[in-house]
Amino acid sequence: MKRCVFTGLLLFVWSSVTLGQDVLRVGAKHFNEGYILGEMVALLLEDGGFTVERRFNLGGTAVTFEALKGGAIDVYPEYTGTLSAEILGAPELTGVKAIDSVLQRLGLRISNSYGFNNTYALLMRPRQADSLAVRDIADLQKHASLQIGLSYEFLKRRDGWGPLASAYSLSQQPVGLEHGLAYQALREGRIDVTDAYSTDGEIGKYGLRLLTDNKHFFPMYEAVSFYRAGLPAKAKEQLRKLTGKITAAEMQALNAQALFEEKPFRTIAHDFLRAKQLIGPQADTPASRWADITRHVWDHLLLTGLALLAAVIVALPLGVVLYRVSYIAKVVLYLTGILQTIPSIALLALMIPLFGIGLVPAVIALFLYALLPILRNTVVGLMIVDPALKKVAAGIGLTPWNRLWLVELPLAMPSILTGMRTAAVINVGTATLAAFIGAGGLGEFIVTGLALNNTQLILQGAVPAAVLAVGIELLFELLEWWLVPRHLRRGRL
The missing domain is CATH 3.40.190.10 (Periplasmic binding protein-like II)
Known part of the structure; x- marks a missing residue:
């Protein structure tokens, strides 16, 4: 750490x-x-x-x-x-x-x-287009039952589906999907029409039909x-x-x-x-696959490690304060719980105007997601300590600070470690989305694999992320064995 x-x-x-x-x-x-x-x-x-x-x-x-x-x-x-x-x-x-x-x-x-x-375009399988006599976008008006699958960005763009549908009076209700997966869905017949860039490599490879934009809706x-x-x-x-x-x-x-x-x-x-003789004879030496994976694993660990450390530093003492001042505990836990309801990609996007892109906004977003499990488990762990033991500690003359340090925190440690473990595992998965704001990590393989519809590349990011999650579970098992007294570990999962 x-x-x-x-x-x-x-x-x-x-x-x-x-x-x-x-x-x-x-x-x-x-x-x-x-x-x-x-x-x-x-x-x-x-x-x-x-x-x-x-x-x-x-x-x-x-x-x-x-x-x-x-x-x-x-x-x-x-x-x-x-x-x-x-x-x-x-x-x-x-x-x-x-x-x-x-x-x-x-x-x-x-x-x-x-x-x-590289203009936008709609495309279909040629055989289906011929059977339905669809040559241009306007012909889609006659076939309201066609299943249209569009990239998420195209669905919301000002030059995307909404204005296009209005211009051509189209009534279909499209579904959203990742652009890199749309071609596979089209070839397998799961959708009938999708959006494309006119320079996409799949168009020539699969012999797909670009529908004519006879109203010149799309600009250059x-x-x-x-x-x-x-x-x-x-x-x-x-x-x-x-x-x-x-x-x-x-x-x-x-x-x-x-x-x-x-x-x-x-x-x-x-x-x-x-x-094209646009650059000199510089060497093209991309990193080896294993070196590339190692670098991305380290970046991923850095993201999750910094976020988790910051969350522990903030949530652990805050949890002790909430335990002592219990009447505000529900309010604070409720507010931190709201953070968990914000979709990960939305929270990352909200960070950009404030902190730019890269490591800093990603760590801040992951820190916010890690707060709730650590904070809640700290408060709950302290609250469920046996009241009789608290009375005994007070009866032998221990100060409130000594009771907390010598009795309550050790007895609450299994719950606290469970909160840290949960936060760490959540962060390992959520950190894969940090690639969308240039923070690196194993998500880069996944995002690139989706763009290329390359399962091997997706697994190159997903498998190490899963291994990291398992490794973190084992690490916390060791921490629990080290920090928690044996009699408190009996019967625990």
């Missing part, structure tokens, strides 16, 4: 020291094209002499934009249609120059287009670098190298490499940039 605290302090100190140095933080949203383009941006900046921190696997547009606006990242790949319709709420804005002029007022800028338009989604206006001039010069260098067909092929050849995103980006 001391090592966790020491490492955490080092991270904070290191972050403070490097603020004024040539360290740039590159973000990427959690889908395979975002990862590939994010790696291209990172490699170009590294080729220009900058040290780059990769903050990939960020949640949807809202999370990534808040991270950029708040200074948690310096640049990430975005699309003009998303910028105009979703971020600025001005779908009438078209073209890079018009969007860039508005963004300048927010202290943000965009580069020129990379060269391709030209890929650009979205960055803070204060980015160094040399960095902007490096980003300009991508202008007009990627065609839609090339991007679709790069996405297919990630999906079907299972190449690392860094390798795909590196090989493409080298082929």
